Amino acid sequence: MTHQAAIPLGQSLRVLAVSETDPAALVSGDVVVGHHTDLEALRSFAAGCDVLTFDHEHVPNEHLRALVAEGVRVHPGPDALRYAQDKLAMRERLADLGLPVPPFAPVASVDEVLKFGVAHGWPCVLKAISGGYDGRGVWMLNTPESVHRTVPELLESGTRLIAEQCVPMRRELAALVARSPFGQGGAWPLVQTVQEDGICVEVLAPAPDVPAESAAYAQEMALRIAEELGVVGVLAVELFDGRDGLVVNELAMRPHNSGHWTIEGARTSQFEQHLRAVLDYPLGATDPLAPAVVMANVLGAPAAPKMGPDERLHHLFARFPDAHVHLYGKAERPGRKIGHVTVLGERMAEVRRRARLAAHWLSHAEWPDGWDIHGGT
Known part of the structure; x- marks a missing residue:
């Protein structure tokens, strides 16, 4: 892309x-x-x-x-x-900047994890300090017993770990920005990301029902992070919409899954913007091109579909000629991101329905049970 x-x-x-x-x-x-x-x-x-x-x-x-x-x-x-690359360094730096992060601590023993859980409550989250992505390198510890089951093996393997308080949240959001070498910045609308089993399955742009001041705060915070850390290129700031406000979860310094919708849905895509930034071109406009844009990831189905990709595309375009499809040329296996679909429109509920149906069809070569493919569920 x-x-x-x-x-x-x-x-x-x-x-x-x-x-x-x-x-x-x-x-x-x-x-x-x-x-x-x-x-x-x-x-x-x-x-x-x-x-x-x-x-x-x-x-x-x-x-x-x-x-x-x-x-x-x-x-x-x-x-x-x-x-x-280093979640502990990221947490420490953002905390030093006074930005909202969950309580955290590096842990190097079972006792340290247990003490953290007692101090901050169960469940707590254990993360590999480096190397994790798409839900990998993250373990939810619901009880002290789960600590004894999980932590010793990780420590024996040499995995460096950080414990974090589990943030009570309504949903996950992402603020996507870009920054040039000389500090020009650009921000796309705040989006909602929908996760299943640690993998992003949908992105809703703009995030529904977010007060304008909250969306502006998220964009300003992401631009500040990009400036303070000296980022050049695209930066995705993954956020928890928590009970007490927004909390920073992760940082990604590259074109990100939460920004794939921008290819068709924004004046300048995240991929073009990333190139503009790293080549020191002036950045492009980030305006959305429709009131509602939804990207749905195409994930490998549990069982091999009865149709090949070309036949699935044929049937999809006959049903949804407005769907924008990107297939990545990856071998299909269960749960793997093999592509995505983007749909634009006026009403978020209808756009989301069409995007989800299209992605499910491309994954499974069948329509999901209980869904009316002509409208509604």
């Missing part, structure tokens, strides 16, 4: 991929096969590139520092990126 955004800007991308069959490699004419944890592969890849950027946060920070020391332009830089 970043490659698609680069083409109208007259830019070309070089892709570092583990395999030539990786989704990004399939659409790029300049692919270097190598692993992002291999410093020599990164050096070879970066030679001749104007700027290095990312679609995930798992490149070792020390490797990025080595590249910067050798004159490679890296956006976002390692000083900023560490706060997306």
